[in-house]
Structure formats: structure tokens, C-alpha cells
Amino acid sequence: MIWALLLVPALSGLVAFFLRSDGLRRTLLVLATAAHSALVITAWLTAPDCSAMGGWLALDAAGILFLGITSALFLAGALYAIGYLSEEGQHHRTDIEEGFLFKNYPEATFTGCLLLFLSTMTLVAVAQHVGLLWVGVEATTLTTAPLIYFHRHHRSLEAAWKYLLICSVGIGLALLGNFFLAAATAKFQAGHPLHLVFPELVEHARDLDPTWLRAGFLMVLVGYGTKMGLAPLHTWLPDAHSEAPSVVSALLSGALLNCAFLAILRMHGVLVAAGLGAFSQDLLVMFGLVSMTLAAFFIVGQLDFKRMLAYSSVEHVGILALGVGLGGVAGVGSMLHAVNHSLTKGALFLAAGNILAAYRTKSTREVRGVVSVLPVTGVLWVAGFLAITGTPPFGVFQSELMILKGAVDAGRLWVAALYLLLLGVVFVGMARIVIRMAYGHPAGLKGLKETGGWSATTGGRREARWSIVPPMLLGAAVLGLGLYVPPVLQDLIEAAAAALGAKG
Template sequence: MKELALIAVPFVAAIAALLWPKDETRPWLLPATGVVHVALTMWLLIAPPPVEPMAWVAFDPLARAVLPAVSVLFLACAAYAVSYLRLRSERPNRVFVACLLAVLGLLSAGHQARHLGLLWIATEAVTLAAVPLLHFNNTGRAFEATWKYLLVGGTGIALSLLGSFCLGYASLHGGGGGDLTFVALTAQGAGLSRPWVLTAWVLLLVGYGTKMGLAPMHTWKPDAYGEAPGIVGALLAGAVTTVAFTAVLRVRAVVDAAGAGVVAGRTLIVIGLFSMLVAALFLLGTRDFKRMLAYSSVEHMGILSLGAGLGGAGVWAALFHVWTNALTKGAVFLSAGNIRRAGGGRTQDEVAGMAILTPVSARIFVVCMLAITACPPFGPFFSELRILRAAFADGQGAVAAVFLAALLFAFLGLSRLVFAIVDGRPRAAAKKTDRRFRETAGVIVPPLVLLGLSLWLGVATPSVLQEAWTAAVQALFPLP
């Protein structure tokens, strides 16, 4: 029952948010729901429930390996949101709060979905629920970003649906019943019709890759992350993308069982490296630090895809990276939100000297930058090291070389821009903007906690998590 409560609690809270009369107190629903959700996921993480094989929704090993990260990230964002929405009291927050909670509920459903159709519905409903979040600032630029998000997202939705149909047909053509639960599809294995499975794989990878933001389907991402509030960016980059990633993993397991695992692995590696390179090149050129974070997210999605393409050890490392990416990305988006608010601009031409204006946020931002560019001893360093090791163990030296080169370029691009913003003298314009912004505990503690958790994951990965990732890899790719 607890697994259903994970979905139901946020929805009940979302309805409560819609009915709640006062704008000032409504945001408190967010951390309240977040606490309940984290408590439930932690309980389920430590004491995993038995999974009924044919159930459509279950807290199965893969959900156990990923969903708690989403939950923790949401709690941090929710805590930040209380202060944030107080600063933005000029905007009504009824729809915003309700949609945030609905996104949490749908993410819980998507991570736990063991049926291709249900997974599709949950993922696409998340896309729709995120639209009012992106449009919160209600500016012309936010509208443009929402427009691109809807159009590119709609295309992705169509392709993944067609892919789901193809997988169903693969089952039917191979003599199965067309049952779209992952268990049934995997059980049919080599009985699935191969050309249909490959078609389905391409369509589903492109469809869910659009949602993840893998290059070249990433074009909505810089706009959306650039225009959305920091908390929304954090949730999109750390949580919404992971549900698409688990979708790719689940489909990959089916393709593996159908005997096309080599092809699937190769496409994931190529698309992953391509995403990393594209993101690294854009990182070297961009002058806008919120768009920089979007390209960094594209890069990390590339890392996840690469890990997923490298077999068992790589998938383990990718699951590790889901955690480190979610926590670190959360911290960096929230601190970047503070800097954006106090600096009054988003490009290095408008903003400088943030170390003087917002000393604490600027310090967190710099440390976060080091963390997401995989500097030890933070989490991403260890997860990316594992991916590198998996690449070498797989005998893919060239892949490892491209991977390292892309990481180096990304580091150069990110550090260039971050230090341009943090150092120097504050611009005159920044003194006039938003005098209300103060570095209160509400906007400092959540990113700091996330950063601390990322550090903790790096230096002392809890054994329960390691065990959860191992269980997930075994469940996805059972050893022959």
C-alpha cells in the first residue's frame, strides 16, 4: 500500500493546494508533502516490499534505486519554495503549488510503472503538468520557452507512443499476447519479432530521449531552464529527466532480452557521447549562466546514457550518477536562482562581483560548479569514475577518451562563466534591482544540504544504496 501512497499523497496535497484559500500559507503544503514522501521512500528503501510480478505499479528494484533521490530533491526544492514564493508574492501561486505537487505524484507513478502504456501516460502527464511551472514568470521569453517545450515535447510524445505500439506489435508478431507489461515482454524475450523491436527501440529512445534532453533532441532545454524559476529547473534537471531515463533503462532491458542488446548498447553510447560533446561545445560559448546549467544537464544526461550503454557495471554507475546528478544539480540550480535574483541579470555582461553581493550563495555556486564538473571528493566524481572504469573494463578505450575530453571542455566552459560572474566588481545595475533579496536561511540551507548530501554520497556511499543499485542491475539484466 505504501507504494500507492507515494502517488496518492502528492495528489491529495495538490487538490488541497487548489482549494487552499490563502496565498501566504499555501506553499507550506510543499515541504509537508515532501517530508511525508521522503519518509515513505526511505522506509521502502530500507525495507523493500515484495513485488508482485504482474503488478502494473510496484516499488520494484529499479524504482527503489532511483525514486528516493527524486524524493529528497523534491523536499529540498519544496523547502526553498516557501522562501521563494514569499519573495514572489506578487504572482498568484495556486496553480504553481498544485502543479509542483502533481509533478511529484506523477513522477512517483512513472518510476514505479511496470507497464509500457502506464509509463507513457505518467511521463507525458508530467510534461503537461510542468507547463504552468515553466510559465510562472509570465514574460514574453517564458512564453517562447513554453512554446518550444510544448512543440518539441509533443513530438517526443508522439514518437514514444508510436514506439510503444511497435513494441506491442513485436510481441504479437512473435506469437505473444501483446501484453505491454515489462515482465511479459521480457519473458517473451527472443520470441519478440526483431525488426519491430529495433523500430520500437529507435522510436522510444528518441521519444524518451527528448524528455531526457539528449542531443540532438535537447533544443527545448536551454530555453526552458533559462526562463523557469530555479526550483523548477532543479526539478526538471534532477527528477523529471530521471523518469525518462528509467523508461529508457526498462525498454533497454526488453531489447536486451530480445537479443538486440548489443545494438541498443551501441546506440546509447553514441548518443551519450554526442550529447556530451554538443553540450561541451555550447558550454564553451554561452554567456548566460542559467542556460549554462541547461547545457550542463544535457551533458549529464549524455553521461547517464553512456553508462546505460556500457553493460552491467555501467548501468550500476549510471544509477549512482542519477543520485549524484539529482543532488548536485538541485544545489546548483537553487544557488543560481539566488544569484539571478540578487544580480538582476543572467549573462556575464550584466552580472559580476556576486562574491561581494551574495557571498554565501556565490560560494555555494562555486563549490557546486566544482562538484558537477566532477572534482573530488563530491559524488559526481565517483560516479563518473565508475563509468570510466566500466568503459575500460568493456575494452572501449576510444569511448573513454572522448568522455574525458568532453568532461574537460565542460569544465573549462563552466569554470570560465562561473568565475566571470562571481569575481570582479558588482555592476551598477545590480544595486538597483530587487532590494528585498536577502540571503536568509530559507534560500541558503536547501542548496547547502543538497551539496552536503552529494559530498556524503561521494566519500561514504551508504551500503543500502549500493545494495539497491546492485539489485536493480540484477533485476534489469539477469545474468545468463
């Protein structure tokens, strides 16, 4: 089962590099991601509790939860990508901001890297060995760098370079953290050495050396925190998200950040089991609040709508860390929030891609009247904004409420007050941008004229089905989760939170 999960996308990714026919390659992309989703659902519902390589790879509740998010988002992304890729083509194109000509990276490389990306993220989700987890997280960096550089021009190159260097260095520090963790097990080496596998570490957590363990967590938090986008280590994130194609942004925000979060959580679980939960929780709360504050500052008055979404991701990553740091109900809320945020942000980025294609600008000032130009995308854009800022009845509202309840339960009223204040600031900041973009009169906008997207007589243009169905499905899922969380999912979230020490 695990091998199938890993190998289906990996092998199809390798095949995609060499397929000549565009049609075949796109079919392969959808088939492979659909097969991956089917496997995840089977694993989830039948709970075969499978493991491979002597327990180094295993599917536990947390793994299935994060794998499920990744897979769902990838399926939506793959469907969107087919239309997107045929629209993009391989000819020379004019840059929307500076007007020079550029060519896209070959589509075969794009599809291949996309599938390998899915495979490496699966490895992160199922890896139980500290070292394998590291290998997986670093591999995700390497497979996504070419995706960010899909539009071959200087801005995307700058973004890809920053991403590559900052994340590689950060993840290098996480490797140091792994060595610290190994040093914490030094006591065992004389008798029978302890394998650095998470279940075993949790079991013997009390016998680990606390000093090395603390140092190890710190390094892992900083290292994987860079990848997750926790402020002040987030500097690569807005650049990469704004320059990458919108499908890739959706996957980076919705899936990749979560995977890095899972890596931190596994380590957190060890610390909680060792009785050092207070140490790691305080750090998580601190990083969480810093991320939320910084994101709020940059969202207000943001001029680029994809960067606005990127900073919103920094904010939500902060909320995730905060929830786990608070523990109790907030920890469970944080797991639910990971699901909600990914789905919502995926829908928003795909909608942003549609807006970008029609208006040919990322500037928030040159987009007006999305609702009349692109009726479905416009509604999605507004609904997505309401969902992501925690307006009922969407799922995000429920998970953010649980985190607030956790803060109040823990008696940390200052944290709760700051949390509410920052959510409020982000709501107002995003509302100003999104509402102005959605309504108003679209006549006379430079980008629209070029694409011929709108005229006063005929109104809006027809939107392609591929561009609206995937974000609509994601949006519907968020709405559904706000109204009713199925017991299967509820159990899974509870189990994941308990296993990762998020309840602690």
C-alpha cells in the first residue's frame, strides 16, 4: 500500500519526462493523481495500518490526514493544470508586467516535476524515520524549484533562486537538529541502540537527554519552519507564491506548507512525551503570533493580489502553530484548520489564476468588476475571501473558533485578545482589496482590452469549465466542512491530534 502510494506518482513522473505527446502526458497526470487519491481513501477507510521497511514507513492517523489534504488538492490542481497547460502553450509570450518576450519551461518537465512533487510529499507524510523525513522534505524543495521557474523570465528565476537557497539552508539546520536528537539517544548506544523512528522515540522519550532534545527541537523548528513559512523565516514565500503559476501556488500553499508542519509536529510529539511539552508549546505560540502579526502588516495595503494570498498563508501557518502551541481543544482545532485552510487557499489561488489570465495584471488597483467579467470566478473570489477570513458558515470559522476556545480555556486571555485583534485586522485589510476588485466598473482597464475579455454590450465572457470546476469543488468542501464534519474525519483528526501531542 505504502509502496503503491509512493511509486505511482514517482514512476508516472519519470515517464512524463519522456512522453512526447501532450495529450498522453496530461492524461497520465490526471490518472496518476486520481489513482493516488483512490489509494489514500482506501487506506483511510479500511485503515489497514500498514507499514513498510520495518516500520520506517508507516501510515498513521496523522499521515493519512495530511496525505488526504495533499491528495485532494493535487487532484483539483491536476484537473486545473490540463486546461492551464493547453492555454499556455509552448510559443513565445509577452510578459504581463514588463512586456518582454519569454518562453515557458518545457511542459514535460513541468508535469514530471509535479508528479515527483506529489511523490516526495507522500514520503514526508508516511516517513516515520527522522532521517527519511528529512530526505523527503528536502526533496520537495528540489522538485518544486523548477515548477516556480515555469515562466522562464527574470522575476520567476529570482523567486526560484531565493526559494532554493533559503529553504536548503533552513532544511540543513533541520538536519543538525536530527543529529542533536541522535545525540539525545546516546545513552542507548552502549546496550541496544535506539532507532530514530518516531514511535520508538515517543516510547522511550523519558530516557532521552533533555538538553539535546530541546536543542534538537529548536533546530528542527527553525529548519522546517523556514519551509513552512513561519515569520521571520518566511521571506521566500511571497516571492515564490506570486511568481509561480497559480496551480503551483495553490499546491505550495495548500500542501507543501502542511507537510513541513507535519514534520515539526512529529518532533513536537516526542517533546510532549518527554515531558518537555511546555518548552515546545511556548516556542510554537511565539512563532505563531509573530507570523500572524507580520502577515497582518503586509496584507493591509498590499498591491499584488497573489502576494496578498501568500501573506494570508503566512498568517494561517501562524494560526496552525498557535493552535498546537495552546494545546487542548486548540490542538484539535489546528488539525481541522489545516484541512480548511488548504482547501480554501487552493480555491483562492486557482480563482486568482483565472483573474490573472483575464486581466493580465497582478495589481489590485487595475482589477475591477470581477463579478461582471468572470461571474463564477468573481463569486468564488468573494466567497473564498469570506471563508479564509473566518466568516461563518465556512469551515475556517469553526476551526478558528476552536483555537480561540483553546486559548481562553488555557487562561491565556492576552493571547486570545491579540489573536482576535489580528484576525480582525486581516479581515479589514483583505476586505478592502477583495471587495474593490470584485465590484465596480470594469470598462477601460488596460489588461482587459488586450484580452478582449469584456465589452459593454456583451458583458462578461464565458469561463472555461476546467478553470471553475476545481476551485468550486474545493470551495464546496470548505462550506460542507463548516456545516458538518463527518464522523470519519472527526475521528481521524482527534487521533492525529492525540498522536502528535497537539492535545498536550
